[in-house]
């Protein structure tokens with residue numbers, strides 16, 4: 001029998017189409033026939049170092065998209081247990097589907113560059129048992145919602161848009177535009193859901209949420225490779241970094257520039273609208 005994963009201590013090799021459900025999955029990935037097919041692409045003319053860096057870069061994106069499947073599924077279940085309105089639960093259910101599609105697209109990209117798509121084994125996020133208003137469980141779930149959707153998804157939507165702007169190779173533009181078309185909404189779903197709960201919290205709870213958001217922003221900055229010394233931030237990309245940008249993979253300074261602008265221009269005012277104060281100053285030297 002073929003399992004959905006390879007035996008391995010710490011990684012799972014992805015399979016995309018292993019059962020008759022592949023028909024349903026293919027419809028999802030191809031958006032019921034609306035999606036353009038992936039354009040032709042040959043890696044033969046690219047230097048081997050660029051090809052392997054591109055495989056690694058798309059593999060890293062795949063891992064964050066896969067994590068989004070786990071978190072959005074967890075969030076959908078928690079929102080249902082909180083008794084959120086159906087339109088909110090439905091929006092998060094839609095995110096789960098979108099993220100599965102994104103994982104498939106990233107997996108196609110990894111394979112095109114000669115890699116084998118896989119994800120790390122990791123624990124399932126715990127869903128708190130007590131979700132009544134005012135409980136620690138409710139705070140955990142809703143601060144998780146803000147942290148994942150209002151911070152991470154929202155800012156990564158901006159990063160995808162930037163990557164799409166820089167990508168020149170048809171295949172990369174195809175993959176990024178298929179992903180960005182969904183990502184553009186995921187952060188907004190988070191704010192819409194958070195608006196139902198967070199503004200009515202007392203000041204102490206909102207301040208605690210603000211501290212969590214600040215810590216999340218710092219963690220996200222580190223994940224993108226920051227903070228960088230000023231001279232590294234201003235340095236123009238080397239030829240390999242330029243080749244990777246054409247393949248949809250932004251350099252660390254470009255990622256950080258978009259991230260800092262997003263925090264400054266979007267995150268701070270939107271969190272203020274929710275009544276969440278942020279003691280946060282991001283570096284923006286680029």
Ligand SMILES: [Fe+2]
Pocket residue numbers: 065068098099102179183
């Ligand atoms: Fe995604």
Ligand SMILES: [Fe+2]
Pocket residue numbers: 068099153182183186
């Ligand atoms: Fe997303």
